[in-house]
Amino acid sequence: MWAARTAKVHRCLAAASVNLGRGSRLGVTMAKSKFEYVRDFEADDTCLPHCWVVVRLDGRNFHRFAEKHNFAKPNDSRALHLMTKCAQTVMGELEDIVIAYGQSDEYSFVFKRKSNWFKRRASKFMTLVASQFASSYVFYWRDFFEDQPLLYPPGFDGRVVVYPSNQTLKDYLSWRQADCHINNLYNTVFWALIQQSGLTPVQAQERLQGTLAADKNEILFSQFNINYNNEPLMYRKGTVLIWQKVDEVSTKEVKLPAEIEGTKMRVTRTRAKPLPLHCDIIGDAFWKEHPGILEEDS
Numbered sequence: 123m124w125a126a127r128t129a130k131v132h133r134c135l136a137a138a139s140v141n142l143g144r145g146s147r148l149g150v151t152m153a154k155s156k157f158e159y160v161r162d163f164e165a166d167d168t169c170l171p172h173c174w175v176v177v178r179l180d181g182r183n184f185h186r187f188a189e190k191h192n193f194a195k196p197n198d199s200r201a202l203h204l205m206t207k208c209a210q211t212v213m214g215e216l217e218d219i220v221i222a223y224g225q226s227d228e229y230s231f232v233f234k235r236k237s238n239w240f241k242r243r244a245s246k247f248m249t250l251v252a253s254q255f256a257s258s259y260v261f262y263w264r265d266f267f268e269d270q271p272l273l274y275p276p277g278f279d280g281r282v283v284v285y286p287s288n289q290t291l292k293d294y295l296s297w298r299q300a301d302c303h304i305n306n307l308y309n310t311v312f313w314a315l316i317q318q319s320g321l322t323p324v325q326a327q328e329r330l331q332g333t334l335a336a337d338k339n340e341i342l343f344s345q346f347n348i349n350y351n352n353e354p355l356m357y358r359k360g361t362v363l364i365w366q367k368v369d370e371v372s373t374k375e376v377k378l379p380a381e382i383e384g385t386k387m388r389v390t391r392t393r394a395k396p397l398p399l400h401c402d403i404i405g406d407a408f409w410k411e412h413p414g415i416l417e418e419d420s
Contacts, residue, residue, distance in 0.1 A: 181227030182277035196309035208258040213396040225302035225360035355400035
C-alpha cells in the first residue's frame with residue numbers, strides 16, 4: 123500500500139512539474155488568489171512612445187537645508203559639485219539617459235526617445251531616479267563636506283514630462299538654463315547688498331524690486347566692482363552632463379607560458395563616462411558640436 127501511495131505522489135509531482143514548465147513557456151501566471159483584483163486599481167502611467175522622457179528633481183525645502191548646513195552664499199561650489207556627482211551616479215546606473223542639466227538644487231535627466239526602460243512607466247522612471255540621487259547625496263556627502271556633518275537626510279521631489287520633438291526638448295533645456303541665469307544674477311546682487319553693504323534681507327529685496335537685468339549688472343559693477351560676465355560659468359550657466367569617451371590607464375600583470383612571474387604592463391581602455399560641461403545650450407553651437415545627443419526627428 124505504501125509503495126502504491128508513494129508512486130502516486132511521484133506521478134502527481136511529475137505532472138505538476140510538466141504543467142509548471144508548460145505555463146512558464148506560455149507565459150502563464152500560475153499563482154492566483156482572490157485578492158488579485160486590487161491590481162485593477164493601478165493607473166496606467168505609460169509614457170507616450172517616441173517621445174523624450176524628462177525626469178526633473180528638485181530639492182525639498184533646500185533653503186532650510188542650506189541654512190542648517192552653512193552653505194556659502196550666493197553659491198556653494200561644494201554643494202553644486204555634490205549635485206553633479208549624484209547626477210553622474212544616476213547616469214551610470216541608467217545608461218538610457220543621454221543628457222542631464224543641473225543648477226542650484228535641481229537636475230533634469232533626459233531619457234532616449236526609444237527607451238523602453240521599465241516599460242516606459244512614469245512612476246518607475248521618477249522613483250528610481252529620485253531614490254538613486256537622494257541616496258547618492260548622503261553617500262558622497264563627506265567627500266565634499268569634510269568638516270560639516272550631515273544633520274539630516276535631504277529630500278527630492280520629482281516629476282516626469284514627455285516632449286514630442288527635438289525642438290521642444292531643446293526649448294525645455296533652454297528654459298532651465300535661462301532660469302539659472304535669472305536666479306543667479308538676482309542672488310549675486312542680493313547677497314552682495316547684504317554681505318558688503320550691510321543691508322537686511324528685506325532691505326535688499328526692496329532695493330531690487332522692479333529692477334531689470336541691466337540694472338542688476340549696473341549695481342554689481344558700480345557698487346561692488348563686480349563684472350557679472352566674469353563670474354564662474356558653473357554659476358551662470360549651470361552644469362551639462364553628456365557621455366564622452368575617456369581613456370583610462372591601468373596596470374595589468376601579463377604572464378607568458380614560459381614565465382614564472384608575470385610582467386606588469388600599462389593598459390589603456392576607452393570608456394564612455396558622463397562628464398560635466400559649463401557652457402551655453404540655448405544657442406545652436408552646442409548642438410552642432412554634439413550632434414549625437416539628439417536622434418533623428420521624424
